[in-house]
Amino acid sequence: xxxxxxxxxxxxxxxxxxxxxxxxxxxxxxxxxxxxxxxxxxxxxxxxxxxxxxxxxxxxxxxxxxxxxxxxxxxxxxxxxxxxxxxxxxxxxxxxxxxxxxxxxxxxxxxxxxxxxxxxxxxxxxxxxxxxxxxxxxxxxxxxxxxxxxxxxxxxxxxxxxxxxxxxxxxxxxxxxxxxxxxxxxxxxxxxxxxxxxxxxxxxxxxxxxxxxxxxxxxxxxxxxxxxxxxxxxxxxxxxxxxxxxxxxxxxxxxxxxxxxxxxxxxxxxxxxxxxxxxxxxxxxxxxxxxxxxxxxxxxxxxxxxxxxxxxxxxxxxxxxxxxxxxxxxxxxxxxxxxxxxxxxxxxxxxxxxxxxxxxxxxxxxxxxxxxxxxxxxxxxxxxxxxxxxxxxxxxxxxxxxxxxxxxxxxxxxxxxxxxxxxxxxxxxxxxxxxxxxxxxxxx
Amino acid sequence: xxxxxxxxxxxxxxxxxxxxxxxxxxxxxxxxxxxxxxxxxxxxxxxxxxxxxxxxxxxxxxxxxxxxxxxxxxxxxxxxxxxxxxxxxxxxxxxxxxxxxxxxxxxxxxxxxxxxxxxxxxxxxxxxxxxxxxxxxxxxxxxxxxxxxxxxxxxxxxxxxxxxxxxxxxxxxxxxxxxxxxxxxxxxxxxxxxxxxxxxxxxxxxxxxxxxxxxxxxxxxxxxxxxxxxxxxxxxxxxxxxxxxxxxxxxxxxxxxxxxxxxxxxxxxxxxxxxxxxxxxxxxxxxxxxxxxxxxxxxxxxxxxxxxxxxxxxxxxxxxxxxxxxxxxx
Numbered sequence: 001x002x003x004x005x006x007x008x009x010x011x012x013x014x015x016x017x018x019x020x021x022x023x024x025x026x027x028x029x030x031x032x033x034x035x036x037x038x039x040x041x042x043x044x045x046x047x048x049x050x051x052x053x054x055x056x057x058x059x060x061x062x063x064x065x066x067x068x069x070x071x072x073x074x075x076x077x078x079x080x081x082x083x084x085x086x087x088x089x090x091x092x093x094x095x096x097x098x099x100x101x102x103x104x105x106x107x108x109x110x111x112x113x114x115x116x117x118x119x120x121x122x123x124x125x126x127x128x129x130x131x132x133x134x135x136x137x138x139x140x141x142x143x144x145x146x147x148x149x150x151x152x153x154x155x156x157x158x159x160x161x162x163x164x165x166x167x168x169x170x171x172x173x174x175x176x177x178x179x180x181x182x183x184x185x186x187x188x189x190x191x192x193x194x195x196x197x198x199x200x201x202x203x204x205x206x207x208x209x210x211x212x213x214x215x216x217x218x219x220x221x222x223x224x225x226x227x228x229x230x231x232x233x234x235x236x237x238x239x240x241x242x243x244x245x246x247x248x249x250x251x252x253x254x255x256x257x258x259x260x261x262x263x264x265x266x267x268x269x270x271x272x273x274x275x276x277x278x279x280x281x282x283x284x285x286x287x288x289x290x291x292x293x294x295x296x297x298x299x300x301x302x303x304x305x306x307x308x309x310x311x312x313x314x315x316x317x318x319x320x321x322x323x324x325x326x327x328x329x330x331x332x333x334x335x336x337x338x339x340x341x342x343x344x345x346x347x348x349x350x351x352x353x354x355x356x357x358x359x360x361x362x363x364x365x366x367x368x369x370x371x372x373x374x375x376x377x378x379x380x381x382x383x384x385x386x387x388x389x390x391x392x393x394x395x396x397x398x399x400x401x402x403x404x405x406x407x408x409x410x411x412x413x414x415x416x417x418x419x420x421x422x423x424x425x426x427x428x429x430x431x432x433x434x435x436x437x438x439x440x441x442x443x444x
Numbered sequence: 445x446x447x448x449x450x451x452x453x454x455x456x457x458x459x460x461x462x463x464x465x466x467x468x469x470x471x472x473x474x475x476x477x478x479x480x481x482x483x484x485x486x487x488x489x490x491x492x493x494x495x496x497x498x499x500x501x502x503x504x505x506x507x508x509x510x511x512x513x514x515x516x517x518x519x520x521x522x523x524x525x526x527x528x529x530x531x532x533x534x535x536x537x538x539x540x541x542x543x544x545x546x547x548x549x550x551x552x553x554x555x556x557x558x559x560x561x562x563x564x565x566x567x568x569x570x571x572x573x574x575x576x577x578x579x580x581x582x583x584x585x586x587x588x589x590x591x592x593x594x595x596x597x598x599x600x601x602x603x604x605x606x607x608x609x610x611x612x613x614x615x616x617x618x619x620x621x622x623x624x625x626x627x628x629x630x631x632x633x634x635x636x637x638x639x640x641x642x643x644x645x646x647x648x649x650x651x652x653x654x655x656x657x658x659x660x661x662x663x664x665x666x667x668x669x670x671x672x673x674x675x676x677x678x679x680x681x682x683x684x685x686x687x688x689x690x691x692x693x694x695x696x697x698x699x700x701x702x703x704x705x706x707x708x709x710x711x712x713x714x715x716x717x718x719x720x721x722x723x724x725x726x727x728x729x730x731x732x733x734x735x736x737x738x739x740x741x742x743x744x745x746x747x748x749x750x751x752x753x754x755x756x757x758x759x760x761x762x763x764x765x766x767x768x769x770x771x772x773x774x
Binding site: 124163 | 536
């Protein structure tokens, strides 16, 4: 009996296990020396310099420009000045700025306090400069002590992974529901492009050539999402009214939406003349979490509640499990089908808006082959293409597995065609597990 | 059941390790407290072209690799496959990896802007090769490209030579959404127009069709144009794939003896076609020089030296005479 329980547990959460294992493996292969850039690291570095250098030593601070670098330099400067060392100049900039600062140096320089990148500059240029200028004869460059840490597990990288999967994962919510009803939606990739183009065009029209206001942006997004929801409704209508297989209907819609996106945009990306539009795709407001990730988690929460705690959720499973039985027991099968395709279209429209926001452009080329990534996420997440079963959070895990593999392969520089092979293998394994799970349940 | 699930991670693991093999080579050397100790590498140069399936970009990549490794840098090459979303994700990954410099061939000159801005914000210098980034507020430190207008002029001169005193009717296969290809056509037309003012035998551009820069569309558009223009004398295609597609259509119509084709690029199969007499001539680009020079810009930037932010490498004309001497060809 106990054995059976662990078996069930594994089959329910098997993909979580796979995800964790992948994270461990990727962490190991991306283990690299990291140069800390925190203010604490700056204080440590300053303390070491104070210990090594004599009183009144001349110090130059060289730090590469970038986010947080100014604070790093300031902390260095304050700590060193407090210890009565003579900080001549603080440069936060490009290597050219660093060279300029060094070349105008007149007094003998004892210490250069740097970060990782400027340390590389000093390492190369100091010996050359020392030959030309005697001021650098006894100069030592210091950088923060390095430590081993996986590139994969850096906070900004983990947020990257979440941000990168957000569009696919959000559309995968709708796709999961569609697939649970034993359908499929191939049009979502084209709808991304279509929604982006419609959004960008609406914003252009609304603002009438002037710079668009926030109100225009919101209305434009609403237009893009709404149009895609209507297209989804049409898809659902064709599937139910004419009883055409979803594969065929959505294939048709895929071509139509793609073509229309190119026609409406005249084949060129449409820029959106308001940087504020990047808020959804690139902004991060809530505790440093990217807005797209917050939206994704929120939608998953809502979808989970719908699928597990409402009658709509139960109906969706019922329609996929056995449509005839569902119909006889009073489930509004047709309405449920229209609902899931509408939702899938709506979420694809939202994905299109997010994509457009990411690039501040409505691009008819975007979304190519995304439908297959979305389906892959759903399948890897354990939803059966035969319909009737699947879990919303399984899909999130599926999207994470694919995103984590992709990120890991980019971090280690795995060649692009090999990446494609690995995706293929992952999808096949996921489907195999799915089949074995079904077989095991049947024999039980 | 359990057995199957434990098998899954094992397979994934082996697949992973199988392809992540170059990791060991990229592990940096240990550095002491003072940065004086020599590091094995000076940093990572990351390259994301439009695609690696076009030999033009992979040749650039090969030469970036060679030049970077010669100068003590590591190199990271990824393939966005023409997808600007993928390319932006790759740039985000480069930022997370804290690379020294990013070398980019934008998949889209506008849409790549926010990703470049993110790199700017992180203080990582961004360079472009071949195609430029035209997004507002995106800072590009240096660019190396081909002088496409001058290349187009070369094509125009070759066309005048190919048609001789009589002149003739010309079809252009263009690719309007690529700025570089628009410049090629502009340069071509400038030379043809100047020629027409003086010469007896005028060269008339009878049609400009989209060749999509690939064989399929180049073939289709040419086949249509051959129907419309019984007396077509020559074709100028803005790259080799569309020129080769055009040749297929011309050959199918049994008009290859009369119709001269001029391509652009100098990819290997383009050069071979010139040797075989299928294409009359190509203004060729020099991806080897482009790869080398962009790394030189990165090195100069890192050393804090001044440099020209934009280098345009002139195209050169490649005809059957050059092809016959080319050791690369069969």
